[in-house]
Amino acid sequence: MAYTTIKKPSDYFNTKLYSGNGTAIGSGGNAITGVGFQPDWTWIKARNNGDESHYLFDAVRGVTKSIRSNGTGAEGTDAETLTAFASDGFTLGNNGGVNSGSLNYASWNWKANGAGSSNTDGSITSTVSANTTSGFSIVKWTADGSTSGTIGHGLGSTPKIVIYKRLDAASSWYVVYTFVDNSQDYLLLESTAAKADLPSATYGTATSSTISNIGFGNTNSMIAYCFAEVKGFSKFGSYVGNGNADGPFIYTGFKPAFIICKITNTASNWRMFDNKRLGYNVDNNPLYPNVTLVEGTEDNIDILSNGFKWRTTDGALNGSGSSYIYMAFAEEPLVGDNPATAR
Numbered sequence: 001m002a003y004t005t006i007k008k009p010s011d012y013f014n015t016k017l018y019s020g021n022g023t024a025i026g027s028g029g030n031a032i033t034g035v036g037f038q039p040d041w042t043w044i045k046a047r048n049n050g051d052e053s054h055y056l057f058d059a060v061r062g063v064t065k066s067i068r069s070n071g072t073g074a075e076g077t078d079a080e081t082l083t084a085f086a087s088d089g090f091t092l093g094n095n096g097g098v099n100s101g102s103l104n105y106a107s108w109n110w111k112a113n114g115a116g117s118s119n120t121d122g123s124i125t126s127t128v129s130a131n132t133t134s135g136f137s138i139v140k141w142t143a144d145g146s147t148s149g150t151i152g153h154g155l156g157s158t159p160k161i162v163i164y165k166r167l168d169a170a171s172s173w174y175v176v177y178t179f180v181d182n183s184q185d186y187l188l189l190e191s192t193a194a195k196a197d198l199p200s201a202t203y204g205t206a207t208s209s210t211i212s213n214i215g216f217g218n219t220n221s222m223i224a225y226c227f228a229e230v231k232g233f234s235k236f237g238s239y240v241g242n243g244n245a246d247g248p249f250i251y252t253g254f255k256p257a258f259i260i261c262k263i264t265n266t267a268s269n270w271r272m273f274d275n276k277r278l279g280y281n282v283d284n285n286p287l288y289p290n291v292t293l294v295e296g297t298e299d300n301i302d303i304l305s306n307g308f309k310w311r312t313t314d315g316a317l318n319g320s321g322s323s324y325i326y327m328a329f330a331e332e333p334l335v336g337d338n339p340a341t342a343r
Helices: none
Strands: 013-019 030-033 041-046 056-059 065-068 082-086 090-092 106-109 117-119 126-131 134-143 150-152 161-166 176-177 187-189 210-212 221-227 234-239 249-251 256-265 272-273 278-280 300-305 306-311 321-333
Touching: 013 030, 013 256, 041 082, 106 272, 126 150, 134 150, 256 300, 256 306
Parallel strands: none
Antiparallel strands: 013 106, 030 090, 041 056, 041 106, 056 065, 082 090, 117 126, 126 134, 134 221, 150 210, 161 176, 161 221, 176 187, 234 321, 249 306, 256 272, 256 321, 300 306
């Protein structure tokens, strides 16, 4: 088997930076191009305004429908947010969270498989948009109130991380993973809280075809983002900090384009980094999924040809003996037709 099955990772994930123009849809809006594919999940944050939320859109729920990673609120609909997924990007209205004329924005974009189709792999029928090549799927379903129900995710391999949220009412964002210990651990995407064990071993359990119903009430509308690891494209794991400015190196097997991470044993903000802001070592600026803070300026991380290395004693990223999880997606594979180079 080849080291990587994806020769060009930017066909499946890409960061696109843009400037807002404040133009309403009726006047043409703001057509963002240069993503490189038609995105199915787009996450947007204003970089230079600490009052604007993180806005998340996907092709399964449909355009104009947003949820926010920094809060527990129900899904909202606004005709001046993201109004179209296009072949090379997306179109925005004049909502300040996504397109103020005075702000700069970052968008992170993943390719799934369009608006999705019916999936009956589980006991509850779901709508699934799955990309089995990149190991990413978007899953929407209506809960039936049971803890034994299952939902198909369409990946054909077991997700290592499932991020899910209720849509029709306020609810936390659960980030469920099992690769640190044998328990079903979870973190809350909108929170600084440390990890906890899910209240039942059946909640959030993933197989190669399904995830569990997670015990939400009858008729609750749900969304999940499922991630299976793909060699050379995505890596989801954990590390232990050393508390030293010469911090640990985390091997991914590719040059990362995007990293999101959090300490698990104590409270602290999530962090996210990408290869575009500013795009060179050690100036890779953080944003914070659980809060509306502006882009940070700390010099914390080197993004390398085969992973990333911490250059900080900040306990949120590299506390001595502390435990962390991360998700990383590739800019370039380590080997192949487009081998990665150092920064």
